[in-house]
Amino acid sequence: MTRRVVYGIGLWITVAATTMTVVSIILPRWLSYSPNGEREYSYGLHRRCSTVTDACEHFPQFEDCTGDKWSFCSMWRTVGFFMSFSVAIELSALITYAVIILAGKQARDQGWKILCTLLLLAAIAQCICMAIVTFLYDYDERFFKGWHLDTSWILCTVSWSALVTTMAGILGAAVYLPEEGGYELIPGDLHQGISN
DSSP, X not given: OOOHHHHHHHHHHHHHHHHHHHHHHHSSOSEEEOTTSSOOEEEOSSEEEETTTTEEEESSOGGGGSSOTTOHHHHHHHHHHHHHHHHHHHHHHHHHHHHHHHSOHHHHHHHHHHHHHHHHHHHHHHHXXXXXXXXXXXXXXXXOBTEEEOHHHHHHXXXXXXXXXXXXXXXXXXXXXXXXXXXXXXXXXXXXHHHO
């Protein structure tokens, strides 16, 4: 039986994970080129930035997609889709938290099933993104010595790890914590007791 405090802790961790997910999408730093320790180029999910020209442009562009054997653009756009999909699932999980916390004991008794499913789906989507970017970093010819996985990739990794840990904690609480004690008055009975 999961208690309100367990959901409260899970809510704060999920808010932090969702924030990291959104920042990793916005921040154009999934892969960066830093040959001398200073970042010169960085790739985000939708923008490529250069400190040399001090400008950012849309990414990937048509010329980035011609003649690549790994279908780089398709894989990169897949990462963008799954990260956005993950944010949608995380927002659904936050709404689920609110419903469970504000509702009664029955919602807390059964709500963990839906919540754990949502957290797991969001984590799987982000894990897929992390794996695809790592694969491209390891095997695509455009990434050579001097390129490295950067801040957005780390945020994605920490985010899905936090989601899995939260899901495991809620699942463990649901299975191992004893039944919540006491009872809750029905609002109608409260007013009748006062008038008698």
